Amino acid sequence: MLHLRILSPTDLTDEAVRILEEEPGVSGLVVLRGSVVRPPGDLVVADIAREAVNDVVEQLRATGLHHRGSIELDPVHAWLSRSGFDAELHTPGSSADTVVWAEVAQRSYEDTELNWTYLSFMSMATLLAGIAIVIDSQILTIGAMVLGPEFGAIAALGVALVRRRYVLLTLAIRTLVVGFVVAIAITAAAAVAGRILGWVTIDDITGSRPGTEFIYTPDRWSFIVAVIAAAAGVLSLTSSKLGGLSGVFISVTTVPAAGNIALGIVFGVGDVIWGSTLQLALNLSGMALAGWATLAFQQAVWSRVSVRRSRALDRLRRMI
Structure with a gap:
């Protein structure tokens, strides 16, 4: 109700x-x-x-x-x-299955607003990811993934395409690009400071990292996980039954990949930069595609329900 x-x-x-x-x-x-x-x-x-x-x-x-x-x-x-x-x-x-499109569109515009709060969370999440990589901590990696605010803008891409809100599409793309660029730049600056102070060495980046190696070694499962996670996330956003959204944040390697790109740039490690960039691209494309497909399916299903409602109302009016 x-x-x-x-x-x-x-x-x-x-x-x-x-x-x-x-x-x-x-x-x-x-x-x-x-x-x-x-x-x-x-x-x-x-x-x-x-x-x-x-x-x-x-x-x-x-x-x-x-x-x-x-x-x-x-x-x-x-x-x-x-x-x-x-x-x-x-x-x-x-x-529970009904998508209130006015509500979804409003939330999408709010989540794609490029403001200091968004950039602050994005930067802090990427900084945490950078620290997690240096000390090879899975716990910090998960914390960085939860803190990152990028999923709202990714989901907005699907909303924009399905509802043909091209202004929203432009805003979402801008927010994602600027957010990742700023976060990577700030993390890279912090890495430079850590390198000067001797807190971070190239061995921390190229050495054995069993806990965080997955960040720069994408495979077929990276894309599959991104698709499933994004579909679950969109369902959580559009349904009246919220609950699965936090699982999305700890399933997909976007912010950690951005942190690894920053470290790779500072220390000039090409393999790390390339692997992390590929991981980031796979995850973003998989999430955007899954979000669009989920919303398109929901709209197609609900349009049929709306047609049935209209016919039922017409019959009811004729009876009255």
Whole structure:
């Protein structure tokens, strides 16, 4: 169940109310005329089954309401309502499987914003990865992978392609490229300082590293793991049942590969640079491809559900 809140210009309120009244997935509806100061208009509040949200939002967008007012969605974590239960029963599909595209798009734009917070987390994660490589620590490697914020931008690539949001695609690519470049540059500068102080030597980079050797030795499993992890991550982002996202962060070697590239550049170790770059490219391409494929499949499935809903509503209206 979701809570729908609309700030509507007065001339569009009746149309918005009509859309909500005709939707069987709406279990509660409140209209407060003249209660909104900015923008001047009315407040419309409704409780709606998650499965019905996409169709309702599309109809509201078609009126142009979002240009002059606002459409807001909030999850209802706990509710007791017979009418709400009936609304979910009358709406085809499962709430856990439903992708609320407005919610996904909003989160994608937020995750691809290139700001100091993103760059700080990216740089700190890559610095941790560099330290993990020097001391050959798997624990620190996992910590760096969890800390890295890049998955949101990678998932946004799939959202942009599936929903044809090309501005979002540009933002996601820019955020990924700038984020990795800045993180690698900062880690390389730290490696230079460590080399001058004698804390890091070339033997730390070229010597035996059984705990972190996988970072610069990609194989067929690297791509397969990236695909599976990204598909699971996208499902966690789009489903109402969150829980698998942290597993994605500790499955795919992106940030550690970036840290290894920085160390390889400072010490001039070509094999390390090439292997880590290939590992990074394999993981990023695998995750982007899997994210796109998962979202495309979800959109194709839900479009069929929407068609069934439309036909069912038409039959219901004719019966009335």
